Amino acid sequence: MSGAEPGLLERLHGIREAGDVPLVGDARWPKAQWDATVAAAAAAELPDGTAWATLTSGSSGAPRIVLRSAESWSDSFAAVSGFLDAGSGDTVALPAPPASSLTLFSLAHSLSGGPRPVLRPTPEADVLHGTPQALRAVLDAGSHPRLRAALIGGSHLDPALRRRAEAAGIRVSAYYGAAELSFVACDEGEGLRPFPGVELEIRDGELWVRSPYVASGYAGAPGPLRRDGAWATVGDRAALDDGRLRLLGRADEAILSASATIVPEEVEAVLRSIPGVRDAIVFGLPREPVGALVSALLELEGDAPVDVRPHAAAQLAPAHRPRRWFAGQIPRTASGKPARAEAVRQVLAGEVQSLVIR
Template structure:
């Protein structure tokens, strides 16, 4: 009998049992988000209703949607299971303690669903926020940098010894805060389509065990047993070339004395073409985040006649920071960025985020173009 894709809903602490039941029936779980608007929920259900999953599909997960509408990614059971031993080694649980992992991101996010799958195969028992104070039991953490920062500030991770952090760039201040609390931090780069690609213990991104990396014309390609089968419905950024796959991320491989480290530059499809220059938003964002008054930033192209686009930035001010002005920003960025990379238009406010905590780039652009966010005054 051909397996069906079954959309699962429920409170986070209930999802593990729901997913277990779907898998036991030989079907494919896709965890939905109860906060979805009706139109999105209907679109997902329409997509899976008559779907014919490819042979071997066992899991369906959602991309983050940070650049637009989330996509449904299909993968085999083995594509996750083969990475479980390496992930267990990274989490490095003490032998005498029960293994418990805190999962603050919604179960609909692929990183949380991965940990649920790991739990069903004997991995750490998952615990979720808002359920009888269970985060206090956790010996490890798996989530985004934003969630780690919030939980550290709230003091809700008293027993955590290791934090596995993905989904977006880890600020070194968050790493330092965690390490000051005795927490070992392992950041990683990955994608819903590729799973784990590279890990960083504080000394630079290195290939995840079992993964080979190659940079072709500035674009990162991955040879990995953890890659997904593809998408349900219309395609996305995943492309393949034999055993190699890419989602279009730009990167460099830097060769050291004993290993190669990976430096990410951003997504090729997010590059800003301004006059005769090509600007990678993530490179500008990394510089902006070094400014003490800025907690986070999203850089994007603002349409402009004659030059294609102007570099624009939406800034999320750091709590308690003094008021940001365009004059102060221009003075600071002129010392950090070349002329083509300096934002010409500035917005400020709390960044919209996806369910997993990543900045929602497409929504930032929509709000800026619609005039729904504040421009930074001179």
């Protein structure tokens, strides 16, 4: 287990050459998280062929250790190089910490001839692999003279952010994936389509994949990965429309309010389209007897009032409109993904302000 100290790539190479399995932690973790992760790793029974261990993002709860073979990543290296149009002579900026499976993947790719990693955005970077939050930070900084391509995952990519990046000369490929499934689908501007080598199937509203990139399993606590022969799922709800994948969120994140079932991602997409709203996260707050109140935490562009109610009323069915509104900075995992469980905790603890709307 390693932190993000200099020489990490060399340490990973040494661990792999010795036939051991690296797991990268984060120096910012509290002691309790380190202790729990170390204990789970020490007790793990590794399947034959295990080469890498990664951590889930923790965006919906406690992180889990995901085990995978070398091939479950290396089989996708050629496709990733193609999306980035980058090889060993190029530099890839990796803003997320190495504990993120997104960054650890790119470190593994570098060890096999992929772009040379830099664990932060720099003016010298040719390409970027990170989250939408990382892409926005690079654009806000305005110092990316060589950056020509970005591979963006981890959470929803706002179309306006894609347009902004492309106007700056950065070609953007966004993808949907999971720590357990790796790459599932990629969007180069016309919607999510299956990632090379991946087959998709919808069963009772749930996304299943047949893919060479699926992880072997978990160390420690079990997780959402389920298998049916060659097919696997982590429980994401989705639909296929003319070959394009439309994500509807995890089944366990659906909000049950009175007699309605609300998918947070559908409401979030509407809220992000409101002028003055930078980002949004939607969740249920416990409320008897209806079950939960649909609630939203908005990250605003500035201090000016935002008139959200007419937009929500015009685009959302009554049961899907948030009843409680909050404003503040959306909590994120270390890799930059929105952390829904933490947003609920902050609201219940009174750590974010109610949004006064007209």
